[in-house]
Amino acid sequence: MREPENIIVVKDLVKKFGDFVANDHLTFEVRKGEIFGFLGANGAGKTTAIKILCGLWYPTSGKMSVAGYDIYTQREKVKRNIGYMSQKFSLYDDLTVFENIRFYGGIYGLKKKAINERAWSLMKRLDLEDARDKLIRDIPLGWKQKLAFSVALLHNPKVVFLDEPTGGVDPITRRQFWNMIYESARSGITVFVTTHYMDEAEYCDRVSIMVDGRIAALDTPENLKQQFHSATMNDVFIQLVRSK
Amino acid sequence: MRTILYIIQKEFLQVFRNRAMLPIIFILPIVQLIILVNAATFEMKHIRLSVVDLDLSSTSRGLISKFEGSPFYQIKQFSFSYHEAENQMQHGKVDMILNIPRGFEKKLLIENCVKVQFIVNAINGASAGLCNAYATMILMDYNRQIIAENKTISAMVLPQNILTDYSYWYNPKLNYKTYMVPGILVLLVTIIGLLLSGMNIVREKEIGTIEQINVTPINKIQFIAGKLTPFWIIAIFELAFGLSLGKLIFNIPMEGNLWLIFISAAVYLFVILSFGLLISTVTNTQQQAMLVSFFFMVVFILMSGLFTSIESMPQWAQTLDKLNPLMYFIRIMRMVLLKGSGFNDISRHFWALVIYAAGILTLAVWRYRKVA
Numbered sequence: 207m208r209e210p211e212n213i214i215v216v217k218d219l220v221k222k223f224g225d226f227v228a229n230d231h232l233t234f235e236v237r238k239g240e241i242f243g244f245l246g247a248n249g250a251g252k253t254t255a256i257k258i259l260c261g262l263w264y265p266t267s268g269k270m271s272v273a274g275y276d277i278y279t280q281r282e283k284v285k286r287n288i289g290y291m292s293q294k295f296s297l298y299d300d301l302t303v304f305e306n307i308r309f310y311g312g313i314y315g316l317k318k319k320a321i322n323e324r325a326w327s328l329m330k331r332l333d334l335e336d337a338r339d340k341l342i343r344d345i346p347l348g349w350k351q352k353l354a355f356s357v358a359l360l361h362n363p364k365v366v367f368l369d370e371p372t373g374g375v376d377p378i379t380r381r382q383f384w385n386m387i388y389e390s391a392r393s394g395i396t397v398f399v400t401t402h403y404m405d406e407a408e409y410c411d412r413v414s415i416m417v418d419g420r421i422a423a424l425d426t427p428e429n430l431k432q433q434f435h436s437a438t439m440n441d442v443f444i445q446l447v448r449s450k
Numbered sequence: 451m452r453t454i455l456y457i458i459q460k461e462f463l464q465v466f467r468n469r470a471m472l473p474i475i476f477i478l479p480i481v482q483l484i485i486l487v488n489a490a491t492f493e494m495k496h497i498r499l500s501v502v503d504l505d506l507s508s509t510s511r512g513l514i515s516k517f518e519g520s521p522f523y524q525i526k527q528f529s530f531s532y533h534e535a536e537n538q539m540q541h542g543k544v545d546m547i548l549n550i551p552r553g554f555e556k557k558l559l560i561e562n563c564v565k566v567q568f569i570v571n572a573i574n575g576a577s578a579g580l581c582n583a584y585a586t587m588i589l590m591d592y593n594r595q596i597i598a599e600n601k602t603i604s605a606m607v608l609p610q611n612i613l614t615d616y617s618y619w620y621n622p623k624l625n626y627k628t629y630m631v632p633g634i635l636v637l638l639v640t641i642i643g644l645l646l647s648g649m650n651i652v653r654e655k656e657i658g659t660i661e662q663i664n665v666t667p668i669n670k671i672q673f674i675a676g677k678l679t680p681f682w683i684i685a686i687f688e689l690a691f692g693l694s695l696g697k698l699i700f701n702i703p704m705e706g707n708l709w710l711i712f713i714s715a716a717v718y719l720f721v722i723l724s725f726g727l728l729i730s731t732v733t734n735t736q737q738q739a740m741l742v743s744f745f746f747m748v749v750f751i752l753m754s755g756l757f758t759s760i761e762s763m764p765q766w767a768q769t770l771d772k773l774n775p776l777m778y779f780i781r782i783m784r785m786v787l788l789k790g791s792g793f794n795d796i797s798r799h800f801w802a803l804v805i806y807a808a809g810i811l812t813l814a815v816w817r818y819r820k821v822a
Contacts, residue, residue, distance in 0.1 A: 294658030312456030
């Protein structure tokens with residue numbers, strides 16, 4: 207069997223803000239089609255890493271490629287192939303559901319027909335058909351987040367980066383959200399997700415746990431639990447943070 | 451190109467969905483024109499006068515009635531004590547004191563020459579100058595009248611024969627409003643343009659959508675073009691709307707070619723919108739952007755020649771004013787509308803704006819970063 211292709215390759219990624227080292231020589235690979243969890247406490251450097259991989263921030267040093275494109279020299283090609291959903295809410299509050307979809311589809315260069323088709327199937331899937339002309343500010347947070355995720359996938363990216371996508375939503379919506387993540391992973395999209403909910407770590411194919419800017423552990427949840435003799439990822443995480 | 455259209459569409463939707471926006475676009479110009487043009491006048495009317503008449507003669511009463519009859523003066527108080535009048539001025543109740551000394555008429559008849567005293571509140575030097583000028587005019591007028599009436603005096607003193615005849619060019623009726631409207635219109639498009647563009651990108655920074663835009667393959671030229679075009683269209687519309695109002699309400703003259711106005715406005719708006727864009731790239735919140743915009747706006751407006759004459763500013767200020775885009779556009783507006791200047795007459799100001807626009811747009815595009 208062939209080794210699965212690595213869709214994200216990071217080697218010695220360093221990001222400094224003055225004297226503060228946010229990312230300290232990160233090295234890891236993400237395989238095509240997997241759900242890769244990026245775990246860590248607040249301030250551990252998760253968001254920094256994700257912003258660098260999305261091309262929003264410059265790294266201080268290191269080699270990186272995303273979807274086979276170099277992050278320094280092929281920035282625009284990287285951007286064509288990634289989707290991104292940030293912790294901050296990323297849809298326009300004062301536009302309707304459909305207007306948001308049309309806008310993001312439009313700036314990714316989709317044709318009008320494609321935009322309309324995808325908008326319909328997307329709204330159907332999310333049960334938002336009746337909310338087509340509702341302003342984003344008038345729909346519940348859970349829906350917004352599901353919609354934001356779908357919009358991030360509108361242009362069929364190869365990798366989607368989710369930065370704490372489930373912050374502030376109820377457990378049922380979180381569950382539904384993770385179902386959507388599974389679905390897209392099944393269709394071949396690689397999902398790179400940061401979270402600090404340890405129960406969500408169990409849903410990932412592999413997780414890396416960051417402590418103070420470094421990767422303290424990286425493996426499947428099962429292996430990690432075995433290695434640390436813990437029943438849950440929560441215990442694994444607490445052991446890792448305490449041991450430093 | 452299609453990408454730009456999607457951004458323009460989105461910006462228009464957002465602008466017009468904002469409830470505060472429509473009043474700003476349509477009511478603001480009406481209010482500004484009506485209030486500012488009527489309020490910001492250089493003419494002085496109803497100067498409050500306190501009269502201290504210690505002579506109580508027919509001559510002194512004649513002089514006072516001249517002041518009473520003038521539209522510029524309004525007699526607030528008669529008194530027999532200079533101190534009382536001074537007190538009134540101290541309390542800000544009168545602007546000027548007319549002091550007629552005892553023996554005024556007698557001295558005039560005997561010596562053919564007499565003095566009266568004007569005391570003017572000169573906290574505002576410009577208006578004090580005007581008070582004085584009006585008073586001198588009234589006095590001279592009264593002088594001639596006395597000379598004409600009183601043959602004994604006229605025999606000895608020749609009436610003033612040299613009369614100056616003025617003819618006022620470009621604004622023959624000295625209509626102050628005619629002069630103000632073009633300037634106020636510049637103010638209007640500047641405020642709209644600078645605020646709309648200055649607040650816009652910073653707002654996307656605040657709500658976080660800018661990141662979502664920055665992870666897309668859209669390039670910054672497309673983004674900036676898409677952002678500025680809607681505001682450019684709105685501001686041009688605003689100018690057209692304002693000019694029509696000026697014509698309807700104040701019947702301002704439009705001597706020159708209107709195309710010249712709109713072409714200059716098109717260039718001028720590039721300067722203002724790029725300036726707003728530059729502000730929003732160096733600030734992080736709408737409040738910061740607002741403060742910085744206001745700072746520049748106040749300096750630009752006060753030095754624009756809208757209210758005060760640029761020629762009377764000190765040399766260093768005039769040199770500094772070369773960096774003031776408002777100054778150029780106000781001149782162009784006044785020259786074209788009032789004088790009927792053609793392109794050759796305004797070309798210096800026009801090219802200055804073109805260079806300014808190119809420079810500041812480059813600076814703004816360069817400063818705007820997709821990657822931090």
